[in-house]
Amino acid sequence: MTPRVINAEYIKTKIIEAIGVLSFRSDPKLLNCMRAARQSETSEIARDILDAILDNAAIAANEQIPGCQDTGTLVFFVDIGSSVLIEGHGLTAIIHEAVAEASRKFYLRRSIVRDPLLDRTNTGDNTPAVIHLSLVDGDGLVIHIAQKGGGAENMSRLFMLNPSSGREEIISNVIRTVTEAGAKACPPLILGIGLGANFETAPLLAKRALFQDLEARNPVAYYAELEDEIKSRINSSGIGPMGMGGNCTVLAVHLLQAACHMASLPLAVNLQCHAFRHLGIRI
Numbered sequence: 001m002t003p004r005v006i007n008a009e010y011i012k013t014k015i016i017e018a019i020g021v022l023s024f025r026s027d028p029k030l031l032n033c034m035r036a037a038r039q040s041e042t043s044e045i046a047r048d049i050l051d052a053i054l055d056n057a058a059i060a061a062n063e064q065i066p067g068c069q070d071t072g073t074l075v076f077f078v079d080i081g082s083s084v085l086i087e088g089h090g091l092t093a094i095i096h097e098a099v100a101e102a103s104r105k106f107y108l109r110r111s112i113v114r115d116p117l118l119d120r121t122n123t124g125d126n127t128p129a130v131i132h133l134s135l136v137d138g139d140g141l142v143i144h145i146a147q148k149g150g151g152a153e154n155m156s157r158l159f160m161l162n163p164s165s166g167r168e169e170i171i172s173n174v175i176r177t178v179t180e181a182g183a184k185a186c187p188p189l190i191l192g193i194g195l196g197a198n199f200e201t202a203p204l205l206a207k208r209a210l211f212q213d214l215e216a217r218n219p220v221a222y223y224a225e226l227e228d229e230i231k232s233r234i235n236s237s238g239i240g241p242m243g244m245g246g247n248c249t250v251l252a253v254h255l256l257q258a259a260c261h262m263a264s265l266p267l268a269v270n271l272q273c274h275a276f277r278h279l280g281i282r283i
């Protein structure tokens, strides 16, 4: 197959453009979902909070300012075709450069520190980004970019369950994660659930699950029903928007599953707050 050559500077420009769009704009489908949830919300406080979140998102989009002060960690999922050749820098270097330039250009809050313990000075440009590369067939280059805020990320959890754990134990661990998070994760939430795989891959499944199309359903009927049951039971918990009570705690639940060791049943729950900023670009 003839290689497809893509210029590094072109990729960088596209990433900077995308960061500009997603920085000030929440996922439009999420906003529609929140409008619908507002109609069925029974708590007056919850309706007021949803109105405030929707107003805030509109102001951010109109005035091109971040909808939340935490502009997050820049997370990249990159699917690169095996026949793609990048001319110029390597792909990871391009991404880091794009993040640094976009952070300056769009005045994003600088959120990243150099070392978790020994040097918590700010890197000053939101680098390094978190990058997950996957090699796929063909000549495509698809880059999904997200700004992942710290509050919801801090309350996310990994459970290494016993394989004898049943459906009920899985559900109760997910509900416990959301209940313990309460207001700290800034609900209403989207849940990404990774089931199976192993210690490092279950959280990756959960993160990938988050950034699917909001209306996506698991193609396996059993898991699609599990997504529905988790959503319904959490919304009966009464946590509500920003933990102030109500029946709108979770707007969507997405589960991805994978094969695992016969002695293992990993369960990762990645929480995403209502500041749901992500965008996919195809180059």
Ligand code: SF4
Residues within 6 Å of the ligand: 068, 069, 070, 071, 072, 148, 149, 150, 151, 152, 153, 184, 185, 186, 273, 274, 275
């Ligand atoms: S969890 Fe989300 S909404 Fe809350 S402060 Fe962080 S980015 Fe903002």
